[in-house]
Amino acid sequence: MENIAVIGSGTMGNGIAHVFAQNGFKVSLIDISEAALEKGMATIAKNLDRQVKKEKIDEAKKTETLNNITTFTSVKEGAKGADLVVEAATENTDLKLKIFKELDEVCDEKTILASNTSSISITKIASVTNRPEKVIGMHFMNPVPVMKLVEIIRGYSTSDEVTERIMEMSKKLGKIPEEVNDYPGFIANRILMPMINEAIFSLFEGVAGVKEIDSVMKLGMAHPMGPLQLADFIGLDVCLSILNVLHDGLGDPKYRPCPLLINMVQAGKLGAKSGEGFYDYGHGTKDLVVASTFKK
Template identity: 65%
Template structure:
């Protein structure tokens, strides 16, 4: 299948990263979001990230120019997706939001188009059931930051065809990624393993086993992790971590996936990590400092 036009739904961190990767590989990319302001911010972010790649000698200036010219923004869904060969949804990690988007995509996209979700935990089979083309619905779980991270989890739903899977796997290779095919179970592979580890680190903090920097230092120096689990949780977004853990807990019905009360309290209070300026660390002053309030501790 000749894939030339890619549509990305959502221009946030993941959406603009996905657009960046495809545009840099020569694809025409349509970014669709609710406002022109969001699209403008995404284009500025992509430009900055491409400039960093030029400065580091990863790409040539001509590649930067070509990539930017490959991207177009749309505030309406139909014109942004009607000619797309592949649509990648990168909206909030919310099942109802995704179902609504996929119903509309099914209506506006051409019959041959593959519909993919960048979901990090939600069932591809459930999402596919909202369309009349479940054989053409698949998961493409990119890692953050997308321009740097090589892995793409390719999630095959119950009805996803072998052809759709092969096209998606090949396409990931085309943009320089390493695709790994997995089956559709809660959390897939990456988050089924990662989130319980992050949750356990949060629980250690909640129980007073050690402090924020101490927990992260143990995992960095003892396990050779490039980033401690609490700092990583801040980077992912504590609300996203909570949503994924809830999917795991509800999907498996196993208490080992139950979110730590500290995580629940922090999300409820609006301490979401980097995106809010404060999580397990404070990012508001330009430096990273451990700041978890003792009133949330056990």
């Protein structure tokens, strides 16, 4: 496999395109928005500059990586001739089903279709295609160029051959793939999101404050980032979406999203990307500043 198409140029999409391109693959980066593509390419260039500064790559490698990426606003044009398509669009079931249905129609029969979904059923995604054996999950971690794990999710019909090929390809990217089966939240988010949700419940119920909750987990459990800061980094809307998938898919009340999380998302307090979540990101310093109020 040499030609890769990536759907979506946001945080995950541009990171995935970056990693494939840096490892010698020809990448088509696809997004319906030209502005989003420009922003995505600017992010890739900025991250490459950071690697150059740290002497992990040289200027020649940076130029080669950028030259390996071509942008498209059309799925039909961008996915043409791709050996593998990695979808990294918004974590929305209807949108992903629509994309995969289109990909199935425009891609060659041999093309493997992968989703970077963090919680949505690969089996359900595969059901809208005529190639369920060639549909698989490739759940990269954020930030993609830095994090080593790729969670490889087998749908109900994903073939052994496709799974093996994607596992090997992940290793060629310098990643460590771990294979899991297709159940809500897979492994990463089935374990992570209840922890984040419980941290939010602890805040909601007045057990401790934001700083205290995060400090306990960082200092006591050796977590590099506290659960509330991590939630801000992921995006509170994304956390809520994944918890809803877990709650609906498994039917267990322990996955019920905290009311505080629901209210914050409805109020537009989505974390780092909106400028405020559990922390305030508009204060202009490098120090974390706890957001001023949390209304139950």
